[in-house]
Amino acid sequence: MGELHEKYLRMNKMPHIWCAGCGNGIIMGAFITAIDRLGYDKDEVAAVSGIGCSGRITGYLDFNTIHTTHGRALAFATGIKLTKPRLKVFVFMGDGDAVAIGGNHLIHACRRNLDMTAVIFNNHIYGMTGGQFSPTTFKNKSATTAPYGTTDPDFDIAQLCIGAGATYVARGTSYHARLLTDLIVKGAEHPGFSVIEVITHCPVNFGRRNNFESPAQMLLWQKEHGVAARKAKAMPLEDMEGKFTIGELYRSTEIPEYLEEYGRVIQAANEEKQP
């Protein structure tokens, strides 16, 4: 790992701002391992992030990086990818970032199927602003804006993206780091819009308030509640109660990639220009 850090991280920006025990560092490690496996040239990678603890990842990655506005990372990334399709574009978002303020951009990015890879850090809370509930906080949890417990139903990010038309959807965790690397590699190689939801932990603003004594306990929770998608298929529904599937959840190669489709527009425009 040390070697990969030297190769892909801006070591002069260390130490990072994340709290001790935060899951974000694990995701960053899984990501650079994936990049190394993919063999991408650092100059050819663009990393785009929103605002939140998760959004700070772009400051540490040694690529073309841009830290945008809260919820809008996918919009910026769309402009980058469309105008320089050669770049490998990765978009990092938090749960609030991706499905609250940025929910509209997320579903439309899924629908368009432009070849980018989104990595969503789902820690079920607004980490950066100090522990307000998010659209993925489960019911009856404690948050600074839910001192009497949350009442809102929660979103299943992966299902939302499948429904909206993403052509590669996977879910990993910060506990299953090796699996996460595999999923990022597959997502990046998939020609179309891919989403990797990462169940991760915020010990400081979620764990402490919700009876987790340590980051390790939160990792253990991920281990115990994440069920491999293949295994889950064979399980009775009631056994999946309160659990979530991990691994590749959906893949389609039938829907054309956005720029491929756009090629038809260019062709039609050029034909019209001919005398």
Add this chain to the structure above:
Amino acid sequence: MAEAKLLSGNDACVQGALAAGVRFFAGYPITPSTEIANAFARELPGRGGIFMQMEDEIASMGAIIGASCTGTKAVTATSGPGFSLMQENIGYAAVAEIPCVIINVMRYGPSTGLPTSPSQGDFMQTRWGPHGDHPVIVIAPYTAREAYRETGRAVNLSERYRVPVIVLMDEILGHLRERVEFRDEDLVQEINRKGPDPDSTFLPYEYTEDGVPPFANFGTGYRYHITGLIHDETGFPTNNPVEVDRIMRRVNEKIELHRRDIARTQFVEVDDADILVVAFGSVARSAHEAVRTLRQEGKAVGMVRPVTVWPFPDEDIRKAAAGKKAVIVPEMNLGQMVREVERVVAGTVPVHALNRIDGLLITPQEMRDLIEDIQ
């Protein structure tokens, strides 16, 4: 050149942008700017460009900033409600210093307002829409011919000074079709942002003599960081008060430093005038007509028209107003530019506001009536 065309203001904006090298447009339909999106959708794919209809104006603004990061000249167009939605990302472009152009075809507001009626109610919003002190350039054409040339100039200024530039149109100008005869001076040249010097180390937000750091396009071998957090010259966040002060002064002051290149003001029969009209956009068409007819009647009336409305042409207005009997500021709002004029003349000349907020253009006759009253 001397080529005649029948063009609407909206179409002229598109032609001017294309001539300046724009190859990316992202937008969301809204009256009275929609024809701009329609025209880009038709024009861009055949010129190696991309047209994107985004899910809203926030995304449109984000997409053009992203496109600009790769070195592509990018534009969006909107009107009131959409322009309000764009403000956060316009502020981002201002502080991260990403070139981009926003065409705002003003309609009557606030809120949904009168969607098909003109207004000049966004004059102050174009300057102060985003939160925080920030630089911006705003250009307000008043004919289709000028919409062509000034949109081209807007693209070039955004590239040269790494700043968002707003082309401030209104419903009348956007929809009005007029015969445009392009002459040599209308020729739009393509100006590109300054790139890094290959012989020295690249500092993304370097302090240079001209106040404008070089821009490295994404994917050209310079790996660096862009953020809307206040950053130092390396591009990484800082909250060191000395560095924060230094960069924010540079970012804001670069506009003042280049005011002479950015400014454009039209003077019509100002020198011997007793009464001066200060107007911009389509209201200036009425003002121009009032001046013309009053002059025919031997009345000493002149007009100053800021074409670049922000930075506000303080000196031009001060000089033009000096010694006049009165200054009249007609606007299709409750009085926004008049505040700038009052600030500039600072009590040395009486300033009269003439405001109309019924969704109709101020007529030359209304201006004549006020001028005759004053005389």
